[in-house]
Amino acid sequence: MSDQGILVVVSGFSGAGKGTLMRALLEKYHNYALSVSATTRQPREGETDGKDYFFVSQEKFKQMIEEEQLIEYAQYVNHYYGTPKEYVLRQMAEGKDVILEIEIQGALAIKRQFSNALLLFVLPPSAQELKRRLVGRGTESLDVIEARLRRAFDEAEGMDSYDYILVNDDVDACVEDMHELIKAQHLRVCHNLDFIEQIREELKHV
Ligand code: 5GP
Numbered sequence: 001m002s003d004q005g006i007l008v009v010v011s012g013f014s015g016a017g018k019g020t021l022m023r024a025l026l027e028k029y030h031n032y033a034l035s036v037s038a039t040t041r042q043p044r045e046g047e048t049d050g051k052d053y054f055f056v057s058q059e060k061f062k063q064m065i066e067e068e069q070l071i072e073y074a075q076y077v078n079h080y081y082g083t084p085k086e087y088v089l090r091q092m093a094e095g096k097d098v099i100l101e102i103e104i105q106g107a108l109a110i111k112r113q114f115s116n117a118l119l120l121f122v123l124p125p126s127a128q129e130l131k132r133r134l135v136g137r138g139t140e141s142l143d144v145i146e147a148r149l150r151r152a153f154d155e156a157e158g159m160d161s162y163d164y165i166l167v168n169d170d171v172d173a174c175v176e177d178m179h180e181l182i183k184a185q186h187l188r189v190c191h192n193l194d195f196i197e198q199i200r201e202e203l204k205h206v
Pocket of ligand 1: 011037073081101105106
């Protein structure tokens, strides 16, 4: 079977609980590597450079694009976000499954380059619950919450391109679903062509 790790893209509406889900997954299972993106936005309180993001200037970001250091990048609300290539490829080569928590344009760019990537979309149990969580978080003004809900409406249009949805009702159950889906992805024929070829060769000589 293939020793190569796979790429797992996780997208979802703001407030759907992606962050909580990722933390719980990485705490429970240790064969996952979380990619750290580069961004031109300012750090939020409590965010650390190199851990949450690589916070870079516009110039540096442009340079990274020119030098083809990013696998994909996208603009999201006036700022650039992109996935550094080197880390992702190295972790995959070492057999780790690499998780990219990115928005939809980036997800589609990944699918074009890595047809075996697994695309997951995290949903809240209902739109009402999404609003309740965003209000309950208390970190955004009502205007911002409404803008995020409108954005969720737009993003819902692109969900057809994803492989599976994850309904984040119960975090532990959702972590299990995600882990099982990744395990199943490893068993897909498209991910095991070398192994299948090897068996075919062996069959010629038994
Ligand atoms: P935030 O500013 O809230 O941390 O992130 C804003 C959006 O950018 C989120 O939807 C997040 O998933 C997305 N994002 C973070 N890193 C990347 C990246 O490297 N590439 C792309 N395409 N989107 C990203």
